[in-house]
Amino acid sequence: MTTFGIYAVGAALLLTIGIRGALRRKHLLRRILALNIIGGGAFLFLVLLGYRESGEAGPDPVPQALVLTGIVVAVSISSFAIVIARRLNARTGRTELPEEGLD
Amino acid sequence: MSPRDLATVLLLLLAAFFFVAGVLGIVRFPDTLTRLHAVTKADNVGLGLVVFALLFQADSFLAGAKLVLIWILVLIASATSCYLIAGASLLDGDEESG
């Protein structure tokens, strides 16, 4: 197994854990964490694309730049989501989204 | 092995010992305050030893200065954090909820 392989499996595991968590957890905060972990897996995969096993050529900067953009997008979305979730919680006491029916 | 390298090796091994002790302490010690004690040892001494070990290898003044700066910053953070945690922990009387 190469270094690439080790991290590739890690990325796959993060995605799987995140997807499972996002589908099975109802608590809003946990759901947001799960989505961020999906993001972590996606970022890891992208950074890995730029990784060079041999030291001659430096890593590819393009995927790194994409990931930096992705991190900023993810931070914006998740902190906005937390702000909305806290408003909702403050007004209704909910920690979960209502299940069925239009509220 | 040059004397510098030897010093690095010895200091690193000592640092590793302190980190092991710190983690063992936090996992095995019975209550918050004793655990706090264990953590401060690892924080301050363990990292300090790592910094000293690496200072022997530092090839520029800037790198060495950064290492020392990192240690000082961690010392500040650690002292403050432990003070806050200890205070909060005493106030709450170690209750189990949140």
Place this chain on the structure above:
Amino acid sequence: MTLEMLFDMALVGAVVVAAAYAINAPVLIAGVFVYIVFGVLLSLVWVRLGAPDLAIAEAAIGAGITGAIVLDAARQMGMERRRNPRLRRWPGWLSWAATAAVGVIFAGVFLTVSEGRGDLPQRVQAELPRVGVENEVTAVLLSYRGYDTWFEVGVLLVAALGVLALRAPGESPARRFRWDPPAVADGAADMLVPGGILMAGYLLWQGSRGPGGAFQAGAVLAAIAVLLTLLGRPPIARVSDRARDALLVVGFADFLLVGLVAVTLGGALFEYPPAWAAPMILVIESAVAVSVAVTLSLLFAAGGAAGDASEGGVP
């Protein structure tokens, strides 16, 4: 099996274990702490994979801002000890089988991917002299794909506007933590504030040559602002609403203006003439860093809502 690989395996293992615990820890607050550790571990991964720019960003955002945001949210939204409820749509074995299948498919696909194809990295390097910066990541972010980055700053702006729109009439978006922080904490913060500002300046300046840049600098500044907010002295409360709006928008607007200046100099939008590229990029980066800092600290400061349900209910 070399030592490098053992280290990589241990690191990946730690990241995966942290991720699993963050979501599945029985106690919410434990999961949140593990999530913060997860962020720190990810920045170690970025270092291992030769991406220090990302590592700095992850460290600053994870340790400084996201950490505070999720802890604050967890405090409000319950630190319950009861097992957290889960959706049970499918029987256990089926959901595990599906999970395993997803994992195997992802891993299988990822392993077929070889190291990058195409000659883009070479091109990035070849044109570097015309860009005016030496750090390749900064070059991609601000020159080759500067248009993307402009949109990305727009995304942050939208998040800030969204948070501002949520506030109740007359409510200030910045709240105060009312407590008496021990003098030690205030003292430490007083030392960290100039340190943080210096650090941000260093990252901003450094960004054209080595790892660093506008986002990293902005995130460090924001983290310092968060620290001050937590100690009951929110910097955002010091500026008027108008000034705050101006600071929020300055990154996006300045980016566009510099892009338009490039047009008046005879280029395409965002096409900086080589002679002027370095200062132009620095102007953009400084403005973006300010906006990033204000936006991120606003995203934290605006978290607590008026009429907070758990107000006073939690020790």
Place this chain on the structure above:
Amino acid sequence: MVAAILLPMGAACVAILVRGYAARIALVTALLTAAVSVVTAIAVVRNGPLEYAMGGWRAPLGITLRVDGLSSLMLLLSASVAVPVFVYAAAHYARARSDERQGADFWPLALLLWGGLNGVFLSGDVFNQYVAVELTSLAAVALVTLGEGDAALSAALRYLLSTFAASMFYLLGVGHLYAVAGTLDIPSLAGTLEAEAASYSAAALITVALLFKSALFPLHFWLPRAHSAAPSQVSALLSSLVVTSAAYLFLRLWTTVFVSVAVPVVGQIIGGLGACAIVWGSLQALRQQRLKVMIAYSTVAQMGYLFLVVPLVTSALSTPGGGALWGETAWSGGVYHAIAHALAKAALFLSAGVIVGAIGTDKIVGISGIARQLPVATYAFGIASMSLIGLPPSGGFVAKWMLLTAAFKSGQWWWAIAIAAGGLLTAGYVFLVLGQGLSQASSDRDVELKSTSKAIEYSAFALAVAALALGVRVAEPLALLRVGLPIEMP
């Protein structure tokens, strides 16, 4: 053409700084941007597809903006929806003093949303599309939170979480594309995708992400709540433009980048989901008791039609001569439907906004007799409904007719059933509303109608007329669409 992005974005910056003048700035910007869109369309018709290398860096190093007939039509669409919606919003916020602060928040977000949409339509780079889509999605969510009460908050949050998941999948898919092709530029990607695991994975991830964002059944769960809980002017933008932009990306990528990995079975599955969306969405719309929820469910149904294009076009691509026989018809029918639906849906939401604003409830039973009191809004509702059902001579009719023709010519008659059933069901739910509205005013409304303004009513009417006009003047839009057809039909 770049101005179509820069104008709204720049105006948003100004609108944030001088919130008091935001409405005026937005209206002027809207007119200017509309003019730019028209100029761009004329240039495309005259000179063919245009390109613009951002930062002076050509692809693959930089990002290239591209505008062909399809992009140019989409620009025109966003302008023709945004202008009336902005007029409506300006009139609304000028009258409703209580909403003053909401207005100050609405304008910058709406302008950024528009800029982001135009960014999506013009982008020629998969990662740039990602960032533009995120900008629009986040702006859309922020606009939903302007709605009233807890319902708007929870709807916005559900929308945000869905779009977050979609965003991460999309990014991962982009990563796969970069892995297999080493570029992010769409034309360069188009030729290079080989049949390997990562290519399929890229297609699957991006498809799922875009189906989420365009709310195709069964990933539509967030839409009815979000679009009904938002203020009407926001619902109009969201239901007509935002979901359409995701569907646009889907069609754009499937007809360029993913052509080489397109499998007929997948086409049939997506078509099947589209058919389910039509039936399920329409049935749900029929059941609703609240006007805006009904219109929102109707969006779920109408998005289904767009995805019927997929099986028809993929089958045309694999059949020699199929392109000439039905591929192009299906393609134009789908795009035409997207445009007709967007105009009609915006008209419906705006007229619903007029009605709800006047009577103070959005219960369908409450609107009886409204036709006499608000004739213009009711007409607007009726005309838009005609297009939605697909009655001649509306734009909806032309679109459905083209889709039906393509379905029969390709021998895939089963899609015709879905199209016809959708039309009937649509007729069912809109007549429920119109019947109620045209009925004699019952005595139970003793509340006086809140006054409304001409600008508000006529902005809805203008949109409805535009949807109708699309059925009368067919040749021009179709000619524009044919410029730089993204797919080469065999």
Place this chain on the structure above:
Amino acid sequence: MSQLFLGVALLLVLLLVGGLARVLQGPTPHDRLLAAQLFGTTAIAILLLLAESSGAAGVLDVALVLSLLAMVSVVAFISCSRGRGAPE
């Protein structure tokens, strides 16, 4: 020499995983917080070692940022539970 650095770094990563047990067990939030604090320091130590073993530029800056912000989470937790973040 660089192997030794890596070896010690490996040991620290393993310690970190072991220490996660305390975060999960608690029992009080302060115990979890303490463990998280220790991990911050451990991560900084790992970074220093990686910086030395790889010789890559910028790794020390990562450690510098982490050490600068090391107390933010702790202050966040304590003040969020003490200070209650009352709105203005």
